[in-house]
Every structure is written in C-alpha cells, then in structure tokens.
Amino acid sequence: MNIPHVVTWFEIPVTDLARAVGFYETVFAAKMVQEPCPSGMTMAVFPAEGTAVKGCLIQHEACKPSADGTTVYLNGGDDLSAPLARAEQAGAKIVVPKTLITPEIGYFAQFIDSEGNRVGIYSMH
Template sequence: MQSNAVGWFEVPVTDMERAIKFYETVLDIKLDRNQMGPLDMAWFPMIDESYGSAGSLVCHPNFQKPSAEGVVIYFTARSGELNNELSRVEGAGGKVLQPKTKISDEYGFMALLIDSEGNRVALHSKG
C-alpha cells in the first residue's frame, strides 16, 4: 500500500480559542475541538482522504511549544487562489512573512506566515 509520507501533524498552541479563531478564519474551515484530560486538541477537517494529511492544533502544558523555527507545515489554500487566504492572515492575528511566491509551473505557489501563536507555517495553492 502506498501513502503520503506524513500521516498526522500537530501544531502547538498556547491559547486554543485564539488559535482556533485564526485557522478557521484564514482557511475558511471549521475545526473539531476535543478535550482529552489535560490535552486540548482541535482537529482539522478531513475533506478528501486521498489528498493531504490529517492533523490538529494541540495545547498541553507539558508538551510542544509554538515556534517560528523548525518544521514548516504547508496548508492547502482551499479557495484555489492563495491570495484569498493571505488576505485574512493579519486580521486574524497573524503576520505574512513571504507573500505569494511562484514555486514552478508544475507545483504552483506558496507563502510563509506566522500564526496567532507564533508558529511559522505556509500556505500552498496551484493557482
């Protein structure tokens, strides 16, 4: 069986309410919040199981901490036009670090941003 290299991802947050609002606003999605003892998670929706990977925001006092260094997660711009999602970043409490930039004709476009929690993440679109 073949599958994508990434099976699950977690984005660390310190303020779950603020982080949920940020990602729901920028990505125009609804997250599913789940409290598991001291572990607070907000799962990203699985729209199409054949494309991409599932993941969650995660808040726990003893685990991950937000960071602008290290691994970068690329979120798919569901609108198909990266500038739509980018236009909502600053109003939702984030900061655009790199505007829409062409990767190649084959791979489309990307942009880097800092989310409401201080994580460096990216957006990707074909158009």
C-alpha cells in the same frame, strides 16, 4: 516499503487554543472540531475528508509554538491569496508573500500565526 503519504498526521502547538481556533477558522473559513485528548491535552482538528492527511491544533505544556522548527504547509485551496489575506487580517505576520515555485508546481507563502508558529500555505494558483 511503499508509503502512500509521507505525512499521516500533524500537530501545530498553541498556547491559547480558543485564540488559535478563531485564527485558523478565520483563515480557512471553515469550522474546526474540538476533541478531548488523553494526558491533559486539548486539541481542535482541521476539517478534512476521506483519506486526506489530518491534523490539529494542540495545547499542552510540553508543546511549544515556534517560528524556528518544522514548517507545515496547509492547503490554500484554489488560490492561496484569499486565505493569506484572511490570515493577515486576523493578525498574522506574512514572512514570505505569495511566491511562484514554478508554473507546474504552484505557489507558496508563509506566515507567523496567532501563537508564534511559522506556517506555510500552498496552492496551484
């Protein structure tokens, strides 16, 4: 089986959608789109173009934020320093500062978001 993308969709659980949307719009300097969901869920979708993997913030009683589960890495653009600084200014706790993986692979960092989730960010520079 040939799989073009390992990840096809992601959801980051939140307890306060408006607060989380404000946080992530600040971090990535981009507008999120709130969309209706079935089953009493509310969500806001991260902007992405074409065939890029897409994902959302989701609020529902069955979805609980956690710093101990799976870590999603979001695109830090050309240099993750800018969104990482905005994350800290928006109240994130930086748990792994900008760290070189290797020159060929790039950099990563991790923070605890406004909802208590551990989230990663990645860039080549």
